[in-house]
Amino acid sequence: MGNVMGIIRLDGANSMLKELCEHRPVAALPIAGRYRILDFAVSSLVNSGIGHVGVLVSKKARPVFDHLRSGKDWDLARHRDGLAYLPNDGDNGNATPLAGLYQNIDFVMRSSAEYVFLVQADTVYNIDFRHILLFHQNTGADITMVYSKAREDLPGEAASMQIAENGKVTDIAKRMTSTKGSNDFMGIYLMRKDTLVKLVTSTFERGGSSMLVDGIIRHMDDFSIYGYEHKGFSARINSTMAYFNANKAILNPDIWNELFMSDFPIHTKTKDAAPVQYKNTAKVTNSLIGNGCEIYGEVEDSVLFRGVKVAEGVKIKDCIIMEQCQIEQYAMLRDVICDKNVVVSEDQWLKGAENYPLIIAKSTVI
Amino acid sequence: MSKTTCVAMILAGGQGSRLGALTKKIAKPAVPFGGKYRIIDFPLSNCANSGIDKVGVLTQYRPLELHNYLGTGDAWDLDKSNGGVFILPPYARDKGADWYKGTADAIYQNLNFIDMVDPEYVLVLSGDHIYTMDYAKMLAAHRANKADATIGVFEVPWDEAPRFGIMNTDPKDGHIVEFEEKPAKPKSNLASMGIYIFNRDFLDKYLREDAADDNSSHDFGKNIIPAMLNDKARMFSYAFEGYWKDVGTIESLWQANMDLLQDEPPFSFNSAWRIYSNNPSLPPHYLGKDAKVTCSMLNEGSMIMGEVDHSVLFSGVKIGKGAKVTNSVIMPFTVVEENAVIDHAIVAQNCVIAAGAHVAGSDGAIAVVPEGETIVAEQANAGQQVS
Numbered sequence: 115m116g117n118v119m120g121i122i123r124l125d126g127a128n129s130m131l132k133e134l135c136e137h138r139p140v141a142a143l144p145i146a147g148r149y150r151i152l153d154f155a156v157s158s159l160v161n162s163g164i165g166h167v168g169v170l171v172s173k174k175a176r177p178v179f180d181h182l183r184s185g186k187d188w189d190l191a192r193h194r195d196g197l198a199y200l201p202n203d204g205d206n207g208n209a210t211p212l213a214g215l216y217q218n219i220d221f222v223m224r225s226s227a228e229y230v231f232l233v234q235a236d237t238v239y240n241i242d243f244r245h246i247l248l249f250h251q252n253t254g255a256d257i258t259m260v261y262s263k264a265r266e267d268l269p270g271e272a273a274s275m276q277i278a279e280n281g282k283v284t285d286i287a288k289r290m291t292s293t294k295g296s297n298d299f300m301g302i303y304l305m306r307k308d309t310l311v312k313l314v315t316s317t318f319e320r321g322g323s324s325m326l327v328d329g330i331i332r333h334m335d336d337f338s339i340y341g342y343e344h345k346g347f348s349a350r351i352n353s354t355m356a357y358f359n360a361n362k363a364i365l366n367p368d369i370w371n372e373l374f375m376s377d378f379p380i381h382t383k384t385k386d387a388a389p390v391q392y393k394n395t396a397k398v399t400n401s402l403i404g405n406g407c408e409i410y411g412e413v414e415d416s417v418l419f420r421g422v423k424v425a426e427g428v429k430i431k432d433c434i435i436m437e438q439c440q441i442e443q444y445a446m447l448r449d450v451i452c453d454k455n456v457v458v459s460e461d462q463w464l465k466g467a468e469n470y471p472l473i474i475a476k477s478t479v480i
Numbered sequence: 481m482s483k484t485t486c487v488a489m490i491l492a493g494g495q496g497s498r499l500g501a502l503t504k505k506i507a508k509p510a511v512p513f514g515g516k517y518r519i520i521d522f523p524l525s526n527c528a529n530s531g532i533d534k535v536g537v538l539t540q541y542r543p544l545e546l547h548n549y550l551g552t553g554d555a556w557d558l559d560k561s562n563g564g565v566f567i568l569p570p571y572a573r574d575k576g577a578d579w580y581k582g583t584a585d586a587i588y589q590n591l592n593f594i595d596m597v598d599p600e601y602v603l604v605l606s607g608d609h610i611y612t613m614d615y616a617k618m619l620a621a622h623r624a625n626k627a628d629a630t631i632g633v634f635e636v637p638w639d640e641a642p643r644f645g646i647m648n649t650d651p652k653d654g655h656i657v658e659f660e661e662k663p664a665k666p667k668s669n670l671a672s673m674g675i676y677i678f679n680r681d682f683l684d685k686y687l688r689e690d691a692a693d694d695n696s697s698h699d700f701g702k703n704i705i706p707a708m709l710n711d712k713a714r715m716f717s718y719a720f721e722g723y724w725k726d727v728g729t730i731e732s733l734w735q736a737n738m739d740l741l742q743d744e745p746p747f748s749f750n751s752a753w754r755i756y757s758n759n760p761s762l763p764p765h766y767l768g769k770d771a772k773v774t775c776s777m778l779n780e781g782s783m784i785m786g787e788v789d790h791s792v793l794f795s796g797v798k799i800g801k802g803a804k805v806t807n808s809v810i811m812p813f814t815v816v817e818e819n820a821v822i823d824h825a826i827v828a829q830n831c832v833i834a835a836g837a838h839v840a841g842s843d844g845a846i847a848v849v850p851e852g853e854t855i856v857a858e859q860a861n862a863g864q865q866v867s
Contacts, residue, residue: 146763146764147763147764148763148764148780149763157761186554365766367766367768367783370763370766370783373763374762374763374781375762375763375781379760379761379762380761380763381761382761384759386754386755386756386757386759387749387750388514388515388516388748388749388750388755388777389514389515389516389749389777389778389779389780389792389793390765390777390778390779391745391776391777392773392774392775392776392777392778392788393743393774393775394743394774394775395774396773396774397772398767398771398773399767399768399769399770399771400767400768400769401766401767402763402764402765402766403764403765403767403778404764405516405764405779405780406750417764418764419764420764421750
């Protein structure tokens with residue numbers, strides 16, 4: 115798809131993700147034992163043949179730069195096109211993604227691309243964007259918005275779409291919760307480049323701050339908008355529960371296979387960690403274990419990121435343990451999310467609740 | 481190209497015929513090792529970690545997979561504009577073409593590469609040993625001794641010494657007085673590791689002389705080193721302490737993999753001395769509800785529903801429900817179906833061990849399943865190949 119470019123937004127529902135997004139945008143939140151959420155959007159774009167990707171840089175973007183760097187791990191370090199960072203020089207009041215897009219509109223205009231995917235990188239999926247382009251061309255839509263059916267009732271900001279039989283979007287409403295079965299927008303727009311330029315400039319210049327609310331919802335009649343349903347796995351990370359549940363959903367082998375083992379690999383920054391070492395006392399079931407881990411204890415229904423050390427006598431159940439955490443002897447953890455570099459010392463018992471995981475902030479020693 | 485202190489030349493052209501079925505389709509340095517690596521990752525990572533950033537890799541036997549694996553060298557941070565990995569296969573000249581006739585001939589035929597890099601020293605390595613070593617320290621010793629050549633040596637048990645090339649050294653200053661290839665009655669237990677540092681001009685002279693000698697077998701151990709000793713050159717041994725393993729046979733390859741599973745592994749892959757490798761994009765592995773994994777190493781992309789004990793599994797391996805894998809090495813993307821049993825075996829890439837099938841070797845006779853094979857239940861103990 116040489117005539118298509120991608121633009122990635124890093125923002126999301128930071129406030130609902132509490133400590134997890136204190137130091138990073140949602141897009142940079144570690145997930146599934148090895149990835150950051152934006153890996154799914156960037157990999158899907160690249161795998162679909164889109165080799166020109168702009169990243170709208172937001173606040174707290176250091177982990178994003180550190181992760182994407184030249185884009186080499188996604189094959190985006192190219193002489194032509196490839197990865198571009200789109201900084202936002204606006205002051206705090208003007209730091210919305212819409213303002214960022216407006217400031218960088220010349221980058222979009224200069225591109226030889228005909229179509230633009232505007233993607234909010236806060237959702238886990240593995241999508242062939244070529245199908246969306248085909249759908250867009252067949253319907254003759256001005257704008258295509260990608261949605262998926264919500265799998266469960268969950269708190270967290272969601273834009274639910276009303277869709278007519280012919281696929282046309284008739285109404286969009288922003289809600290603070292998502293209900294099972296509703297058509298939740300996945301943060302993916304496809305439109306012609308000139309449509310995007312027009313939408314961005316006219317919305318921003320009239321004081322708009324949100325692409326969805328001020329650009330789309332207020333002007334539903336000005337555009338022909340179609341909804342494309344993604345029928346595969348999709349998890350929008352817009353609350354700590356959504357984050358917790360998405361990690362655990364990937365423990366389902368069918369979803370693990372769909373996301374990671376198709377012809378569309380999900381790429382990420384490589385770290386050269388060694389294979390996992392299971393010791394003689396290890397007991398691990400229904401879990402995802404990242405490379406570089408050393409496991410002496412018990413792990414059940416959990417996701418361990420790279421380089422986690424689980425000492426003898428430890429019991430971990432229903433937990434998300436991020437990179438380089440150390441869980442020392444006889445500690446017990448249940449329904450806990452440990453951010454990076456957490457140390458849980460000997461004999462400590464930590465317990466969250468099934469619907470309210472306990473979050474341990476980055477680099478805490480307990 | 482700017483002046484270079486030391487260039488490394490990795491001899492990676494060997495077939496490794498003693499690895500039998502494992503090297504039918506790939507060169508020995510490309511053989512998978514340790515759950516995610518290939519043998520050549522060790523010398524390459526040692527070079528990168530030792531600050532040697534110009535590395536020639538001499539290939540010959542079945543080079544496709546090895547070339548593809550090396551790529552631009554970026555996996556080892558050796559994709560540099562002024563250096564990096566140089567793949568050096570045999571090539572044709574105006575007066576015809578020659579295969580590499582021996583280790584010395586391989587370097588001789590690439591003297592033009594050495595001239596281009598213009599180093600002070602040449603480090604010669606082989607692509608079939610598992611060890612982590614700081615070559616910079618060896619080079620420092622070489623310079624301190626004002627040596628013409630320095631040979632890396634490793635203390636082997638005395639009863640094993642007759643299997644190695646043994647260096648007899650002067651106890652006073654450690655300079656080498658005699659080299660004996662596989663001596664029946666060894667006078668020392670310092671085995672040559674096949675790691676050499678030469679002063680460039682010194683090496684150049686001996687390689688040219690050796691090339692002109694039709695009776696030579698053009699081998700460092702057999703010809704070059706003896707010729708240098710004969711001329712009373714300043715040659716020193718450099719004793720390496722640590723884990724070093726020649727994985728030239730099925731048995732030793734299996735054993736070296738098993739060594740990684742000890743309570744205290746011989747070296748840490750996660751230390752600052754990283755072993756780099758070419759990483760495919762695969763997710764963390766998944767252990768199912770009935771999985772039982774102990775004393776093992778597992779890599780990304782694997783899905784384990786059965787039991788694994790004392791084994792090394794590479795990426796993308798599937799172990800079905802009720803299957804049992806013990807004391808074995810399972811290479812990438814092999815599928816072990818339900819209730820299959822594998823013990824004391826090396827199963828190469830992309831194999832299928834069908835439901836209920838058995839592959840069983842024993843200590844001293846490791847079973848080998850070659851790349852791409854399917855073993856069905858009726859073939860009791862198929863894949864048996866004595867190492």
